[in-house]
Amino acid sequence: LAKTTQPISMDSYEGQEVNITCSHNNIATNDYITWYQQFPSQGPRFIIQGYKTKVTNEVASLFIPADRKSSTLSLPRVSLSDTAVYYCLVVRMEGNTPLVFGKGTRLSVIA
Amino acid sequence: NAGVMQNPRHLVRRRGQEARLRCSPMKGHSHVYWYRQLPEEGLKFMVYLQKENIIDESGMPKERFSAEFPKEGPSILRIQQVVRGDSAAYFCASSQIAGGGYNEQFFGPGTRLTVL
Numbered sequence: 001l002a003k004t005t006q007p008i009s010m011d012s013y014e015g016q017e018v019n020i021t022c023s024h025n026n027i028a029t030n031d032y033i034t035w036y037q038q039f040p041s042q043g044p045r046f047i048i049q050g051y052k053t054k055v056t057n058e059v060a061s062l063f064i065p066a067d068r069k070s071s072t073l074s075l076p077r078v079s080l081s082d083t084a085v086y087y088c089l090v091v092r093m094e095g096n097t098p099l100v101f102g103k104g105t106r107l108s109v110i111a
Numbered sequence: 112n113a114g115v116m117q118n119p120r121h122l123v124r125r126r127g128q129e130a131r132l133r134c135s136p137m138k139g140h141s142h143v144y145w146y147r148q149l150p151e152e153g154l155k156f157m158v159y160l161q162k163e164n165i166i167d168e169s170g171m172p173k174e175r176f177s178a179e180f181p182k183e184g185p186s187i188l189r190i191q192q193v194v195r196g197d198s199a200a201y202f203c204a205s206s207q208i209a210g211g212g213y214n215e216q217f218f219g220p221g222t223r224l225t226v227l
Contacts, residue, residue, distance in 0.1 A: 042220055043115070043204070044202075046217075096206050096214050098159055099154070099216060101146075101153030
């Protein structure tokens, strides 16, 4: 599976939009980009997944350019409760495969 | 519809003792994964099981660690003769029967193992 690279940490003020970019240069044709969120002392939680272009749900948007070598998770108007670690993963679309986590991006939202 | 359940949430063991971690998957899920997380690190895959079968144990240490998912009851991750380096958070995740495409993994709250 393609290795992912993302910033170690980011800070933001409440109400701002936060964009976390992840690079995955060696992504394969049948790989999807998936983002998980982890709060302290909790297990990771699925946020969003996409293959190309743009995906939006009630939590976030995911932007994937045509070459798919990178992706950007966008969190609109963050609040203090969005303080968490965000993991970018490349997932093989072959059913139940183990997830490969990097160190993630530690987002701190400041009042 | 209860999520993935793990118990205990916190477990303290002395060096040389055994640790047993339990995971009950979400209702209708027959695939279980165990991951380990050290402080300030991402989760590392250990083992993937279906009912009564180990599918992938490539991330499991060769000695002292074992896992099972019996026909009835929770999945168990067993660590024998624990050492201080085993101190970590252990997460279980479950997913549905594979039917093509991606099956989202749902994670439990984790068991935090401390070895004294």
